Amino acid sequence: MYDHRKLGRELGLFDTDPLIGAGLPYWLPDGAVVRHSLEDYIRTVERRAGYQHVYSPALGKRALYEISGHWAHYDEDMYPPMDVGGEQVVLRPSLCPHHAVMYRSRSHSYRELPLRMAELGAMYRSELSGVLGGLTRVRCIHLNDAHIFCTLDQVADEAAAALALIGSAYRAMGITDARYRLSLPGAGGKYVAAPDMWARASKILGEVLDRAGVPYEAVEGEAAFYGPKIDIQVGDHAGRESTLSTVQVDFHQPEQFDLHYIGADGARHRPVMVHRSIIGSVERAVAHLIEQHGGAFPAWLAPVQVAVLPISDAQEATAARLRDRCLDADLRVRILSAQDGSLGARVRETRLVPYQFVIGPAEADDDAVAVRLRDGRRLPALPAGDVIARVRALVQAHDTRLWD
Template sequence: MSDHRRLGRELDLFDTDPLIGAGLPYWLPDGATVRHALEEYVRDLERRAGYRHVYSPVLGKRELYERSGHWAHYGADMYPPMRLGDEQFVLRPSLCPHHAVIYRSRPHSHRELPLRIAELGGQYRSELSGVLGGLSRVRAMQLNDGHIFCTTDQAAGEARAALELIRTAHAAMGIGPVRYRLSLPGAGGKYVADPDLWQRAAAVLTEVLSGLPYDAVEGEAAFYGPKIDVQIMDDAGRESTLSTVQVDFYQPERFDLHYIGPDGAKHRPVMVHRSIIGSLERVVAHLVELHGGAFPAWLAPTQVVILPVSAAELSAAGALARRCLDRDLRAEVAGPDRGSLGARIRDARLVPYQAVVGAHEAAGDLISLRLRDGRRLDARPAEELLARISAQVDARALALW
C-alpha cells in the first residue's frame, strides 16, 4: 500500500520540520516542480473556460469575516485575530469573501454575466495536531479556487460547466471519482438559518446532478449553502473530498452584490463557488499514492533522463539535454560517475523516458529510448523521438507512447 507521507519523503517531494510546525510542510524542488505543473495546467484550463485570474491578500480585517458569516459559523476553524493598533486582522480561512469584495469594487451589467474569476491562493485552517498528516491534512494550503457571479437562470449551467471542468482535470491526472455527493445541512447552529435559501440552492445542484449517480448526505454542506463534493478514495479505503461545486445565495446578500438588469434596476447575482483540483497539497498527496511516484509524463519532476554509456558520450548527452530544455522538457544527464548503466537505469525507474546514448547514437544523432513501463525502442533519430515525447507531454496524455 502506498503512503504519500513515506513516498513523498523518499522521492524528495516534501518534508516537515518541528521548527516550522506541524501541518506546515515545505516543498522540495521535485515536489515544487509537480506543483508548478499542476498550477500551469489548471490556470490554462480555467483561462480557456473563460475565467480571469486575480490575486488577493491572505489577511483580512475581522469585519470582513463577520460580514461573510465565517466569524459566526466557522470561527472554530479560524486562527485568532492579530491586533494591529485599533484593528484586528485574520488569516483567511477561504478566498470567497475577497472575491465578493473584488466583484463589488466595480459596477456590473447583466451583459457581463456570467463573470468568472479564479485564483490559486493561500488559506489557513486552525486544525488540531491530532488530525494532521503529510499533505492531506494541513494548516496552510494553496487552493485552486474560483467564483462565478451570474444570474439565477445561469446558475445551473455554470455549475454544470464547472463539474465538467473537474471531470476533464481528473482525467488528465488519472483520477477516477469514487462518487458524487450532494452535501446538505444538518442540525445545529453551524448553518445559516434560512430555509428558503437552502431549498433554492439545493434545487439548482439537484438539477446539475440529474442523470448522475450521487448520494445526498446531511451535515456536510458549507455553512452558507449546499455543495456537490467529488469524492476520492486512498489506498487504505479512506474517502475524502477533492473537488467541489457550491451554489451560494447568502454571501451576495451579505456583501450587497448586484448587477444592473435589462430593466435598468438592480438585481442580486448568484455566487457559484468551485474548486477544480482542490488544494494543491491534497491533490499531490492523492497523486503520489495513486501513481506510486510514477507520475504521468506531464507531471513527472524529471521527464527525460539521458544516460551516456561512457564518459566519451557526455558531450553528446549534454547537447541532447539542452535540446530537451528548448522543447520545455524537464531533462537531466545521469553520467557514468553515478554508477553502471544498469544501476542508473534502475535509479531512474520512475522517469517516463530514459534516453541511452552510446557511441553509435552519438555519432548518428540517435537515441535508444527506454520507456518507464519496460518497452524499448531501437535507435531512432533524436529529433523524431523528442518530437513524439513533446507531443505526449503537451497533450497531457496518460499513455507514454
C-alpha cells in the first residue's frame, strides 16, 4: 500500500504550508478534480435516493451545542467559543444540530416521513498536532453527511438503505478491504445516560447488519455520545485503521430539540434521527483512494481520463479535433504532442491515465485511434467515435473496468 502523504504530493493532488497551518491541506488542480468527481457522484446518488440537499452555516451559537449535548460530551474536540456581538459563537464540530433546527423550523406530517436531509459541509475538530497527517486526520473536515427523520417503524429500513448505498459507493470507488463494526457505548461519562435508548438503538443496528449478511465485530467504547453506530473501517499504509463511513440511530437529539411530527391520529409524535455518511469525509476518502490505487484511480475519478498521443507533428491537427470531441463528451483529456518527447516517453509519462489514444498516419486517415489501456492491454485501431462513446459510457456508469 502507498503512503498518500508522499504520493499525493508527488502527483500534485494536495499539499500543506506552515503559513496556512497544520491539519489544513489545500487542494491542487488535479486533487480538486478528484474531489469534485466524488462530490458530484455522491450528490447524484443521494438525489436519486430521495435526499433533499441543504446548506447550513459552519458556525453556531454555543447554546446550540449545549442543547445537542456536544458541549457537555464533546467539548475537548471543539474550538473555543468566539465572542461576537455579545454572543458566543463556535465553529461547528458536527452538522446534526443544524439539521435538527432546520427540521424543527417547519411543521411535519407523518406523510412526509422519512424526510432525508443531506449536506456536504465543513466542520471543525480541534485535533492535537501529534495526530494530524496528510488528508487522513485534518482540522477542517468536509463531510458527506445526512440526517433522516423518520418514524420508529421506518428506522431499520432507512438504516439498511444507507448501508446499501455505502456498499454501492465502495464498489464504484474500487474499495475492497472495508470492515464492518458495530460501535457500542463503554464505561464512563462520555455517553448520554439513557440505558433503554441505547439498548433499543443497538438492537436495531445489529439487526440491520444481520439482515445485510455482512460479517461484523461489536466493539464497546466506540459509539457516538448520543447513540450506537455502524462504522465501516478501512486501513492505511501503516496498518492503522480509521472510520470512513457510518450509520447511526439517534433517539437523543430529537428529544433535546423537541422534534415532532403529526401522526395519523392527529397527535404529536417524536421522530427518530438516522445519521449516515456514505463516503465519509472527502479528505479521508481521497487519502484511502490514493493509497489503495496508487494514484491509478478508477476512470471516473482520474484527473485526466484520456491522453491523446499523436505519433508525429503531422497528426497534431487530428489530435486537436479528437481532444475537442472528448471534451464534448465530458471527458477530461490532455494532448501530449510529439514535441513532448518520444512516444515511449509520453506513454510512460501518462502511465496513470486510464486511456491513451495513439494517432498515427493510418488512424488519422481512417478517423480511428489505437487504444492503450492503463493495465497494459492494447486494442486494435477502432473508430474514434465508437471509442469515445464507450469510454464515456464506462465513466458515466462509474464502472471500475477499463474495457469489456
